Amino acid sequence: MNERMSQTDIFAGAELPNSQEAFKRAAELRASLNHHAHLYYVLDAPTLPDAEYDRMFRELQALEAAYPELLTPDSPTQRVLGKVLEGFTPVRHAVPMLSIRTETDTEPTGALSFDQRVRKQLELADDAPPVEYAAELKFDGLAINLRYEHGVLKQAATRGDGETGEDVTQNIKTIGQIPLRLIGVSAPVIEVRGEVYMRRDDFEALNERQRQAGEKTFVNPRNTAAGAVRQLDPSLAAQRPLSFYAYGLGEVQGWELPPTHSALLDALAKMGLPVCADRTVALGAAGLVAFHQAMGAKRDSLPFDIDGIVYKVNSLALQQRLGFVSREPRWAVAHKYPAQEMITRLNAIEIQVGRTGKLTPVAKLEPVFVGGTTVSNATLHNVFELRRKGVRVGDQVIVRRAGDVIPEVVGRVAEPRAAYVPNFRMPRECPACGSAVVRDKGSVSHSCSGGLFCPAQRKQALLHFAGRRALDIEGLGDRLVDQLVDEGLVTSLAGLYKLGVAKLSALERMADRSALNLLDSLEKSKQTTLARFLFGLGIRQVGEATAKELARHFGSLDALMDASVEQLLQVRDVGPVVAKSIHTFFAQAHNREVIEQLRAVGFKWAEGGGAAAEQGPQPLLGKTLVLTGTLPTLSRDAAKDLIEAAGGKVSGSVSKKTHYVVAGEEAGSKLDKARELGVTVLDEAGLQALLAGAA
Numbered sequence: 001m002n003e004r005m006s007q008t009d010i011f012a013g014a015e016l017p018n019s020q021e022a023f024k025r026a027a028e029l030r031a032s033l034n035h036h037a038h039l040y041y042v043l044d045a046p047t048l049p050d051a052e053y054d055r056m057f058r059e060l061q062a063l064e065a066a067y068p069e070l071l072t073p074d075s076p077t078q079r080v081l082g083k084v085l086e087g088f089t090p091v092r093h094a095v096p097m098l099s100i101r102t103e104t105d106t107e108p109t110g111a112l113s114f115d116q117r118v119r120k121q122l123e124l125a126d127d128a129p130p131v132e133y134a135a136e137l138k139f140d141g142l143a144i145n146l147r148y149e150h151g152v153l154k155q156a157a158t159r160g161d162g163e164t165g166e167d168v169t170q171n172i173k174t175i176g177q178i179p180l181r182l183i184g185v186s187a188p189v190i191e192v193r194g195e196v197y198m199r200r201d202d203f204e205a206l207n208e209r210q211r212q213a214g215e216k217t218f219v220n221p222r223n224t225a226a227g228a229v230r231q232l233d234p235s236l237a238a239q240r241p242l243s244f245y246a247y248g249l250g251e252v253q254g255w256e257l258p259p260t261h262s263a264l265l266d267a268l269a270k271m272g273l274p275v276c277a278d279r280t281v282a283l284g285a286a287g288l289v290a291f292h293q294a295m296g297a298k299r300d301s302l303p304f305d306i307d308g309i310v311y312k313v314n315s316l317a318l319q320q321r322l323g324f325v326s327r328e329p330r331w332a333v334a335h336k337y338p339a340q341e342m343i344t345r346l347n348a349i350e351i352q353v354g355r356t357g358k359l360t361p362v363a364k365l366e367p368v369f370v371g372g373t374t375v376s377n378a379t380l381h382n383v384f385e386l387r388r389k390g391v392r393v394g395d396q397v398i399v400r401r402a403g404d405v406i407p408e409v410v411g412r413v414a415e416p417r418a419a420y421v422p423n424f425r426m427p428r429e430c431p432a433c434g435s436a437v438v439r440d441k442g443s444v445s446h447s448c449s450g451g452l453f454c455p456a457q458r459k460q461a462l463l464h465f466a467g468r469r470a471l472d473i474e475g476l477g478d479r480l481v482d483q484l485v486d487e488g489l490v491t492s493l494a495g496l497y498k499l500g501v502a503k504l505s506a507l508e509r510m511a512d513r514s515a516l517n518l519l520d521s522l523e524k525s526k527q528t529t530l531a532r533f534l535f536g537l538g539i540r541q542v543g544e545a546t547a548k549e550l551a552r553h554f555g556s557l558d559a560l561m562d563a564s565v566e567q568l569l570q571v572r573d574v575g576p577v578v579a580k581s582i583h584t585f586f587a588q589a590h591n592r593e594v595i596e597q598l599r600a601v602g603f604k605w606a607e608g609g610g611a612a613a614e615q616g617p618q619p620l621l622g623k624t625l626v627l628t629g630t631l632p633t634l635s636r637d638a639a640k641d642l643i644e645a646a647g648g649k650v651s652g653s654v655s656k657k658t659h660y661v662v663a664g665e666e667a668g669s670k671l672d673k674a675r676e677l678g679v680t681v682l683d684e685a686g687l688q689a690l691l692a693g694a695a
């Protein structure tokens, strides 16, 4: 009775439809659910957010609860909806692979109704002690049955319709995390069940590659993972990085079951299977609520998508007593979190100008609650991707927000438009400064060519420069930068250092004290390191790590500024794209001017790089040396260390820019080249003299 009450809650406030309407509506819902289940389970290409599908599912459940005569055994509410794809060998499951009932109340209190049902079904008295549960994450991927015979992986199968799945053994074997042999187990049969999923970073990287190649991007990690596993060509499956977590068992022969689900997971981990560490044993509803809340807070920082928590009665004996209803066990429930994909209206498309001048189309949305927060802006990445998705202003679109990844529009809901809407076009002029917009070479993105003249770039350039990992200027935040730029007080990086107390304290919300503090941190920021300074310049493609490598490698800013692309390529982790970007940056007069201005206001850092910085004289500063042959006492590495400590740079090839070639025994073609170019050749003694500052 209770159950029925709660399922008809969906009509709360509204009239329950009469039986004729209900009949019609149920037929509509069934057709629609079957259609979307086909797209989701069979084709791995849903066109509807899960939350919308779940809503229709609940509506049908509610109708069937109110009018039991509507219930047919083939209703989507009564069976698992997958199907075996043609081309795969069907696998009959020894133990059916079921679904899990969803607790629809996403508030933590949703755990209470599950606990109540369990207690009632177990006929526990009100004052009986709390039931023990195992709570774990509900991974958003697809279920796989791994059949181990005598400890060896024999077969992997999808869930299919629950009774029959697909043999995907070859594809599953490409997942390195899945052991081909279990540790310490030789039982005739152990079937392990778990979820194949794709990590968010792997998914983002995959999509970024697709984007750069101008290819279609994937909608979300779950469908990408499902598509990869159900891929007829294993070499294609191998290109999609997949992961796995075990969470249960299928058929077992000759292995004694542990008493509880949590002990079972421990045992699976011991066998070498990946088991997620974020799980707990919880007492009663209160324990479940606590875990649901704790994981809710952690959800964004997990490296993979979860759509909720699964609660399971911990004792396997009690699980058996509780048994199953149609497609679901009575001893488990999925308690969801707010959905990560929702539908909303695309109100407008605006262009955002990034710190480096990159132009990104941004969707202005009808505010929507997704992934736990209200989202009103989402990225559309680039104009090519936007076109491919066919999204236009006024459309109902699907917005995805998962973890700390920027919210994005993943597609539109296919429905006819009321009126013609033109396709979006990239403007020819930067919306922030009017400079010409250029298509980035070899890339799908566009940029403003205005540099520091562009106020959009100026603000972000200043903020980046002031950032904690760059020049670390305390007190220079968003709001202040907005004011400084908007009121024309600062038009260049160096301009920051020419502000006086008077000008600063005249600004809104700026007291004398904070003005003085800011001046103080500006002064302090001038004493910095070359790596921080480089990073602060905001050169495209130069992150913190690259800036450090550049500083270490070149030792001085002048050496870096004058480096050729070939020389830049010798820096660790610097590839052609990065090298070119750095080279282009320093080739532009206005960027060199920025640097000169900063030097003029008093920027200082120790040159010579790395550990050598504070160790006194740098006789080889700015010099490039090439080592060849075997030196009498110094190893190649030792010689290199000494040269670098003295501020010099060791290069792998001789060119006109080489200052010295140090040649030992059996020197080869480099020595010939040095002679040909007239580069000074030294022996080890000559090098030692240089290091001692004698030359």
Ligand SMILES: NC(=O)c1ccc[n+]([C@@H]2O[C@H](COP(=O)([O-])OP(=O)(O)OC[C@H]3O[C@@H](n4cnc5c(N)ncnc54)[C@H](O)[C@@H]3O)[C@@H](O)[C@H]2O)c1
Pocket (backbone or CB within 6 Å): 036, 037, 039, 040, 041, 046, 047, 048, 049, 050, 051, 053, 054, 080, 098, 099, 100, 102, 136, 137, 138, 139, 140, 141, 142, 143, 144, 159, 194, 195, 247, 248, 307, 310, 334
């Ligand atoms: N968007 C669409 O058009 C569409 C269509 C059909 C279904 N769906 C979505 O698919 C889901 C339907 O549910 P379902 O019947 O496939 O099953 P389910 O996802 O609700 O629950 C069962 C599944 O949960 C998974 N799972 C993850 N972590 C687990 C854990 N720790 N323990 C046990 N199982 C775990 C298993 O794969 C298992 O098969 C809903 O989320 C629904 O929104 C969406």
Ligand SMILES: [Zn+2]
Pocket (backbone or CB within 6 Å): 353, 430, 431, 432, 433, 434, 435, 448, 449, 450, 451, 454, 455, 456
């Ligand atoms: Zn601009």
